[in-house]
Amino acid sequence: MKHTDSYDRQAVGQVLAERGRLDGPLMPVLHGVQEALGHVPEQAVQQIAHALNLSRAEVHGVLTYYHHFRTEPAQGPVLQVCRAEACRSVGGEQLLQRARAAGGCEVEPVYCLGLCALAPAVMLEGQPYGRMSAQRLDDLLDDVGGPR
Numbered sequence: 001m002k003h004t005d006s007y008d009r010q011a012v013g014q015v016l017a018e019r020g021r022l023d024g025p026l027m028p029v030l031h032g033v034q035e036a037l038g039h040v041p042e043q044a045v046q047q048i049a050h051a052l053n054l055s056r057a058e059v060h061g062v063l064t065y066y067h068h069f070r071t072e073p074a075q076g077p078v079l080q081v082c083r084a085e086a087c088r089s090v091g092g093e094q095l096l097q098r099a100r101a102a103g104g105c106e107v108e109p110v111y112c113l114g115l116c117a118l119a120p121a122v123m124l125e126g127q128p129y130g131r132m133s134a135q136r137l138d139d140l141l142d143d144v145g146g147p148r
C-alpha cells in the first residue's frame with residue numbers, strides 16, 4: 001500500500017528548529033530534510049512553507065528546480081557521479097553512462113564533489129571514491145549488488 005500523506009513530521013520539525021532561523025534558510029532546510037529522510041516528501045512542502053513564512057509555490061519551485069533533491073525515496077543505493085570539468089575531462093561522463101546502463105543504483109549526476117584532484121570522482125551512499133575507472137566502478141556496483 002502506498003502512503004501518500006504520511007511522512008516524518010517530527011524529523012522535518014527538527015530540521016526546521018535547527019536551520020529555520022538561518023539567513024536564507026530554505027536550501028539548508030531542504031538539504032537537512034533530505035539528509036534526515038533520504039528525500040523531501042511533497043507533503044512536507046506545506047510544513048516547510050508555513051515554518052519559513054513562504055508560499056508553497058516558492059518551496060515547491062526550489063525543491064523541483066534542483067536535481068539534487070528527490071521527492072520520492074531512492075530506488076536502491078545512491079551513486080553520485082561528478083560531471084563537472086575536472087572529472088569530465090578524464091572520463092567522468094563515460095562513467096556516468098556506464099553507471100546508468102548498469103542499473104541497480106540510483107545514479108545522480110552532480111557538479112563537483114570536492115575531489116577534483118582525484119578525478120574522476122563518484123560518491124556511493126555518501127562514501128567518496130576518487131581516480132575512478134570503469135573497472136573500479138564495476139567492482140563498486142558489484143559490491144552493492146547491482147546487476148550488470
Ligand code: FES
Binds near residue numbers: 085121
Ligand atoms: S570536478 Fe569532479 S570532483 Fe570536482
